[in-house]
Amino acid sequence: MKSAFLSCFWLLHLGTLQIAAAEPPATVSVRWAEGLESPGVCVDRSSWFVSVVPKSVPLEGLTSASMHDADTSVQGKILHLDPAERLCLIEVPPGLGPVRPVSLSNGAPPKAGEQARCVSGRSACLSTVAGKDWAYRGVTFPYPLLRLRVAESSTHCEAGNVLVNDSGELLAIVTCQETETPGEVYAIPAARVRKVVEDIKRHRQSRPVWVGLIFHNESSSPEVLEVKSASPAAEAGLERGDVITAMDGTEIESLGDLVESIHHLTAGEPSKVRILRGLEEKEVELTPRFAGSAQPSR
DSSP states (O other): EEEOGGSSOEEEEETTEEEESSOOEEEEEEEEEGGEEEEEEBBBBBEEEEEETTSSOOOTTEEEEEEOOOSOEEEEEEEEETTTTTEEEEOOOOTTOOOOOOOOOOOOOOOOOEEEEOOSSSSSEEEEEEEEEETTTTTEEEEEEEEEEETTTTTTTOOOOOOTTTTTTTEEEEEEOSSSSSTEHHHHHHHHHHHHHHHHOOOOOOOOOOOEEEOOOOOSSEEEEEEEESSSHHHTTTTOEEEEEEEEEEEEOHHHHHHHHHHHOOOOEEEEEEETTTTTEEEEEEEEEEEEEOOOOO
């Protein structure tokens, strides 16, 4: 990584590379041990940045990082660090910037064939979503990762680089997890970043949530097999036999879609759930809780 990430935030628009000169940059350089760097992406507020810790940086005892823009250097405090994804949320004191928080995409998760723009300070290259994986070659991911095909993976798509949609919203962040296929990289979706940010805002911690539902594994639709007593699902009024068709604004087409949506829910944040009960469509409000030591995470 080089300090080129300090350059202004480039967007590829209608085939022409343009720069929003009037707006401050959305990324800074995060410097780790042994001179390693990764981009820091400003999210939610001007003092919060999301980054991906490079593979060779030890995570044990990691509580801070050096944050740099073109003129300033400050020491940031790590508020959250996910060892599996190496995704971290860093809070910086006043003095860095000014910076512009990047909006997180609220749309449906990207599907295979959709395009995104992998952005660095050097330029921007077009990426295509190849799929969404829960595991790769025997390694299971805690959350699904987007698999991307890019034209210049070694140049643009390094860990921590951001991917944006046509509106300039953050779609995903490139992670350290790699495939063995040339030109393919994995990225952490914006929904995962949003959960971390919202959990930290509400609870100063981020963990998996529990809703208290058990589903038919062999059914093609997400049909409820059991509702745990005294669970968020029971409190929401969900019943055995309900088929969940949408959650938190996302259409649910399979059990995998539902599990992914539950993984990305914010603890304590009410979410609208659309269900099919018999022949009638209904909507309920579900408020998940953090999973306890004896509770399942979905």
